[in-house]
Amino acid sequence: AVIDRTAAVEPRVRAFTSWDSADALAQARASDERRAAGHARGPLDGIPIGIKDNIAVTGQPLTASSKILASYRSPYDATVITRLRNAGAVIWGRLNLDEFAMGSSTENSAFGTTANPHDLTRVPGGSSGGSAAAVAAGEAIGTLGSDTGGSIRQPAAFCGVTGLKPTYGLVSRYGLAAFASSLDQIGPLTRTVEDTAILLQAIAGHDPLDSTSCQIAVPDYRAALHSRPPRSAPRHLGIPREYFGEGLDPEVGAAVGQAVAHYKKLGYEIREISLPHTEHCLSVYFIVATAECSSNLARLDGIRYGHRSPAATDAVDIYTKTRAEGFGPEVKRRIILGTYVLSSGYYDAYYLRAQKVRTLIRQDFQKAFEQVDAIITPANPGTAFKKGEYAKNLMALYLSDIYTIGANLAGLPGISLPCGYSKDNLPIGLQLLGQPFKETDLLQIAHDYE
Numbered sequence: 001a002v003i004d005r006t007a008a009v010e011p012r013v014r015a016f017t018s019w020d021s022a023d024a025l026a027q028a029r030a031s032d033e034r035r036a037a038g039h040a041r042g043p044l045d046g047i048p049i050g051i052k053d054n055i056a057v058t059g060q061p062l063t064a065s066s067k068i069l070a071s072y073r074s075p076y077d078a079t080v081i082t083r084l085r086n087a088g089a090v091i092w093g094r095l096n097l098d099e100f101a102m103g104s105s106t107e108n109s110a111f112g113t114t115a116n117p118h119d120l121t122r123v124p125g126g127s128s129g130g131s132a133a134a135v136a137a138g139e140a141i142g143t144l145g146s147d148t149g150g151s152i153r154q155p156a157a158f159c160g161v162t163g164l165k166p167t168y169g170l171v172s173r174y175g176l177a178a179f180a181s182s183l184d185q186i187g188p189l190t191r192t193v194e195d196t197a198i199l200l201q202a203i204a205g206h207d208p209l210d211s212t213s214c215q216i217a218v219p220d221y222r223a224a225l226h227s228r229p230p231r232s233a234p235r236h237l238g239i240p241r242e243y244f245g246e247g248l249d250p251e252v253g254a255a256v257g258q259a260v261a262h263y264k265k266l267g268y269e270i271r272e273i274s275l276p277h278t279e280h281c282l283s284v285y286f287i288v289a290t291a292e293c294s295s296n297l298a299r300l301d302g303i304r305y306g307h308r309s310p311a312a313t314d315a316v317d318i319y320t321k322t323r324a325e326g327f328g329p330e331v332k333r334r335i336i337l338g339t340y341v342l343s344s345g346y347y348d349a350y351y352l353r354a355q356k357v358r359t360l361i362r363q364d365f366q367k368a369f370e371q372v373d374a375i376i377t378p379a380n381p382g383t384a385f386k387k388g389e390y391a392k393n394l395m396a397l398y399l400s401d402i403y404t405i406g407a408n409l410a411g412l413p414g415i416s417l418p419c420g421y422s423k424d425n426l427p428i429g430l431q432l433l434g435q436p437f438k439e440t441d442l443l444q445i446a447h448d449y450e
């Protein structure tokens, strides 16, 4: 059914960079055979899960939507893929993204833009735009995305689906094409909170192949949604004052306000809180993320793998021509900025200072969580915008990440879920931020709303 649906809608949605129906059917048949042979049914048995094209799948292309990796095929599975296979899932097509996950609209893909299924003239968000659009259009039952500064939560909001960025260290990054290693996390996009819990269950947990992955027991997230001990005290939700000011689309603000009212009706206590360093989040993010990307992307040099410029004549020429031909404008911009903030003489003034302010941002959240169980915010200041709308106003596009990047800088889990529609019928998303490794609470709170 998913293959038929994809064939029907994909010419308009263009969520995929590639897919292999024969391979997916072979995996599905293997799942049937396992069951026929009496094997216990895995939680995701036969369920097609689409994969963002920056996560390694054996034998499949891994392009990161970049020309520089256009002909590359992965020789190994990312840990999340191994775990999805162990849970019985069918690893389905490769999903479009902004090149190396740098962007908010999927327009930075070298292979064309994905459309928002709710309005084909609009973007699906990004960078996991293909992952969100595929779920919204019924081209996959669930998908994996990656989130460095909102790239799961913002496209989920734009496409009216649910998307979770787990706590930093809960899900292995082994096999994820690195953008900014101290911020990147892989997470699920699905139609419901319960589906998110099922996918998270499959992919979470310690991995010796990722040195930043934490040794932590993975609870049964799905069971925790349905069997809950009675609570002795109500839960507290925090509304950060700084997130409801200038720049917020009034329709989005109103929808989130209604969600808050709904939580009150459910017995939640609402508190206004303050995250005073919010105004610095964007500068810190764009220093840390670009610094780390300039280092991570140095491996794409035309020597080891991927594209090599046929015009090159000597070693330096291979590096420069390959990278000039292979990377798109946004990636180049970020590599140059990152190289600058790391260069001697500027390191202390930019990178080191950004790391210090990052600590202050994390402490804002720690203080807030002394008073509340979760924080509720809009997922994005607006709804899905028209393709090309920000082509000449990059700064405004960067600014729109303001609500999502805090969670990455502080390592917190965040979930975005649909909370209504605008007058022109575009989905609106709310975001809930939780305490580190308390995904169970976050999912329960999200489930209560849903």
Ligand code: GLN
Pocket (backbone or CB within 6 Å): 101, 102, 103, 104, 126, 127, 146, 147, 148, 149, 150, 151, 152, 179, 289, 401
């Ligand atoms: N939109 C942000 C950026 O452009 C976040 C991207 C991401 O989370 N991968 O960097």
